[in-house]
Amino acid sequence: MDLRYSDVDEAFRARLREWLSSELPKLPVQPARDDWSARRGWDTDWQRRLFDAGYAGINWPKEFGGQGATPSQHLVFLEETTRARAPYVGVNFVGLLHAGPTIIAEGTEAQKTDHLSNILRGDEVWCQGFSEPQAGSDLAAVRTKAVLDGDHYIVTGQKIWCSYGQIGDYGELLVRTDPDAPKHKGITWLMLPMDLPGIEIRPLKTVLGSSEFAELFLDEVRVPVSCRIGAENDGWRVTNVTLAFERGTAFVSEMVDALRLIDDLSPYVTDPAYRRELGHLAAELDGVWALTKRNVTQAARTGVMGPGSMMIKYAYSELRQRLGELSMKVLERDVLAIDAVGEFVEERLRTLALTIAAGTSQIQKNIIGERVLGLPKEPRP
């Protein structure tokens, strides 16, 4: 048991560091939060730079245009890009972390050809269309209806929490194709071309005062059957493939970022009680970071994430709530203006979502309890 990166990994780190230090100063000024077309341009420009330098799709297999990095190199990549304050994955998130890996695992040859390299180059942006007003934690309760009509599905319904809905080229869409089957058996996973007639997109204003998400209204949208990923009514299984990627390493950048935020907040923390709490938080985050390394090791050896992956998201996101609360106490009256001191208040607001998105803490605890500890399931009504 050791924590020593291999010489190959360290050489990879050194090359990446050098590239980041020469590339980051060349980036244009970051656009305003709600200027979505500019944000798309800025984020996809970064993705193109990664692509040109041979870093796009770092953990995607080489045969699909990725870099085929080992899990430990992937960890190095996330550590270094976050520490260098390189741009976050941004509007490329759904394509790179959700849709792309799902197409790799479940897509047809034609779907792979049409989408994977475009996602890697930053030429194709994806948005999310999983949740619905009546299907949040109970995602399998989706009602958006799709009826087969020749070589098209006619889709009608409503989606919410569509990340990057305003600027997406494609959406990952869960629809109900068999209303009579048990709820997990009647779902299909579709790629939704966002320029089809019948799609209405409304920005959804969040607690930050900006529109990180959209609502999607679908009125008899004709989606080609060729846009289906996997078999009809097999969409719940495909969805779990998608979400497994999210539970893998999607939170590593966030965690490195949180450790940096602790360092950034520390010079403002003068009260001994608050400094003690900061020390606790740093230690606990270090522990979750160690668990991440454990998980990466197990993934490298067995190909699947260990039980730790179910725990990391829960532990990390709860710690962020505590760090957020501490920031608010430390800044006292300076919290009255969100941008008065550093990014702490904005982060406090943004991270309210972390214990909700991608499975609430309560859902995570059900998963840990049932899948890791083997406790009996809650009886289903």
Added chain:
Amino acid sequence: MNFDLTDDQVALRDGIRSLLMGRFSMERVREGFDRSMFDELTEAGVFSLRADGFSWADSVVVYEELGRACVPGPLVGSAGADAVVDVIEGRSGDAVWVEHLASLDRLLTLGNDGIREIPAASLIGAEADWPLDPLTPAHRVESLPAGELVGTASEASRLLNELTLLTAAQQVGLASALVDMSVGYAITREQFGRPIGSFQAVKHMCAEMAVKAEVARAAVQAAACIMDDPDTGDMMRSLHGAKIVAGEAAIMTGRTATQVYGGMGFTWEVDVHLYLKRAWVLETRFGSADTHADAVAEMLPQPEPSQR
């Protein structure tokens, strides 16, 4: 990077676990520490791990198992010794609590000037009639003798780090056992016609315990790996962190296990209280979570002097 037990470490863990299950049943553990326990653990190689070529990463695997089995005694202080030894922080003249005094050959004290050795026979104190942990007898020594200087200040701080690590490993073992006990109970105990572990209120308590224990194990093993190979991290920060999260995990899982067991958790008969009391005892040794948190905070960027 292979941050998981190697095959050898799995064999080491399984070996010590089966030895403890076979010879250190709760029935025996409940009778407390004695010479025969010390001799058997010595024979098993528990106190000579380092001398026998085992790494710190190996050592924490073994000490986690000692914690899991709730084995009592001055196990950390006796590491590397050929006698029953405990180690405490303290100076000449201090009023201190000494654990297991009747079983000790000698006591080492860690102070600013180094390591001091005090023969157990020269320690005078009254034994507590009602010790917190019934398996950890405590004597109140009103004035610590000066003892003989046997190690330098830097040797003292190195020893302190090593014992802190092994204590944290024991705490992880306590936490891990408490998770297993609680999950087992939540699966078998039925109320309202269902196993109580099917209720989210209980299931979530178990999940919270499991997360605390897993994070603590990762933190302690990381600290051990860094002690073995200091280039791979910040040893002091990882060590402080390990003691913090392991101590909190042990106490939190002990308290939560008591809750999962309900009324039975408040009985002498169920083992939960022995684990929780041990967790509280170990929390007092080699720095509490709060003192280590203060030390971590000292390592973070500091405020300008004018602000302090």
